[in-house]
Amino acid sequence: MPNILKERLKVLRDRLYTVKGPHGSFTIWTPRKDNKFAAEFFNAHQLSKTSSHVLTSQNPLYFVLLRQWLQTCDNEHQCDSVERSWPTRVVFVGPPDSKLELWETKSKESRLAGTGGYLALSHRWGGPTDDDKKKFCTTSENYECRKSGFLESDLPKTFRDAVQVTRELGIQYLWIDALCIIQSISGEDSKDWEDEAPLMALVFNSAYCTLAASSAMNWEEGFLPPRHIRYDKGRTTFRKPRYVCRGPVPPQNFEHDADASPLQKRAWVLQERALSRRTLHFTANYTYFECGDGVRCQNLVKLQR
Numbered sequence: 090m091p092n093i094l095k096e097r098l099k100v101l102r103d104r105l106y107t108v109k110g111p112h113g114s115f116t117i118w119t120p121r122k123d124n125k126f127a128a129e130f131f132n133a134h135q136l137s138k139t140s141s142h143v144l145t146s147q148n149p150l151y152f153v154l155l156r157q158w159l160q161t162c163d164n165e166h167q168c169d170s171v172e173r174s175w176p177t178r179v180v181f182v183g184p185p186d187s188k189l190e191l192w193e194t195k196s197k198e199s200r201l202a203g204t205g206g207y208l209a210l211s212h213r214w215g216g217p218t219d220d221d222k223k224k225f226c227t228t229s230e231n232y233e234c235r236k237s238g239f240l241e242s243d244l245p246k247t248f249r250d251a252v253q254v255t256r257e258l259g260i261q262y263l264w265i266d267a268l269c270i271i272q273s274i275s276g277e278d279s280k281d282w283e284d285e286a287p288l289m290a291l292v293f294n295s296a297y298c299t300l301a302a303s304s305a306m307n308w309e310e311g312f313l314p315p316r317h318i319r320y321d322k323g324r325t326t327f328r329k330p331r332y333v334c335r336g337p338v339p340p341q342n343f344e345h346d347a348d349a350s351p352l353q354k355r356a357w358v359l360q361e362r363a364l365s366r367r368t369l370h371f372t373a374n375y376t377y378f379e380c381g382d383g384v385r386c387q388n389l390v391k392l393q394r
C-alpha cells in the first residue's frame with residue numbers, strides 16, 4: 090500500500106476513533122480481526138468447520154479459551170514480567186470439591202515459592218448487612234476456623250464463581266478482600282482493614298490476573314451465567330479460513346460491557362483496574378481479556394486502542 094494512502098488511513102482512523110469530550114479526549118476501542126489467535130485456538134482444540142461449538146461457562150472449552158488468552162500473553166508479551174509479591178493472606182482453593190483454606194503467606198513461603206501466583210477478585214460489595222458479613226466474610230470470630238478449612242458452600246455465588254475460575258485456570262490461590270482481610274462487624278475495631286487497605290494497590294499489581302465481576306451487582310449474583318456462543322470456521326476467502334462467532338449475540342462493545350458496567354461504578358475499582366497487569370472482565374454480554382496488548386473478546390475479535 091502506498092505510504093500516502095497509509096497516512097490518510099491513519100488520519101481517518103484517528104478522526105473516527107478519537108473523541109473529544111468535556112474531560113479531554115478518549116479513544117474508542119477499534120475491532121480488528123484476530124485470525125492468528127483464532128486459528129491457533131481452532132487448531133489446538135480440533136474445532137472444525139463441520140462442527141459448531143456452543144460455548145457457555147458450563148462448557149470446558151470456555152475455560153480453554155480463557156487459559157489460551159493468558160498463555161498467549163505469557164509467551165508473547167511482557168505484561169506479567171514484574172516481580173510478584175504475595176498479599177498477607179490468600180485463599181488456597183485446592184482441587185474441585187476440596188475444602189478452601191485461608192493461608193497466612195508468611196508461614197507458607199516454601200509452599201508458595203515457584204507457584205503460578207494468585208488471582209485477585211474485583212467486585213461490588215452491594216451493601217451487605219452485618220448478618221451477611223458474619224456469614225460470608227472472614228471475621229475475628231471465624232478466623233482460626235477458616236485457616237483450618239471451610240466449605241465453598243459457605244460463600245456467596247460471586248465468590249464461588251471466582252473459586253471456580255481459579256481452579257479452571259490451574260491457579261491455586263485467590264485473593265478476595267472480604268475473605269483475606271479480617272472484616273469488622275459494627276462496633277468492632279477495624280485494625281486489620283486499616284493495616285491492609287494501603288497494601289491493596291500492591292495486591293492487584295502483583296496478581297497473576299485480576300477477575301473483574303463486571304456484571305454482578307452484589308455478592309449473590311455471581312458472574313458466570315450461561316452464554317450461548319457458537320464458533321464456526323467460516324467460508325474461505327482467498328483460501329484463508331475465516332473464524333466466526335455465530336448466534337443470537339450482540340456485537341462486542343467493551344465500552345458498554347466493561348467500562349459502563351455496575352462494577353466500574355465502584356470507587357476503588359479504577360485503582361484496581363489501572364494497577365492490574367491483566368484483567369478478565371466477566372460482563373453481562375461477553376467475557377473479555379485486557380492486557381498491555383489490547384482487549385480480546387470471547388467472540389474472537391481483538392480490540393486495540
Ligand SMILES: [Zn+2]
Binds near residue numbers: 163381
Ligand atoms: Zn499481554
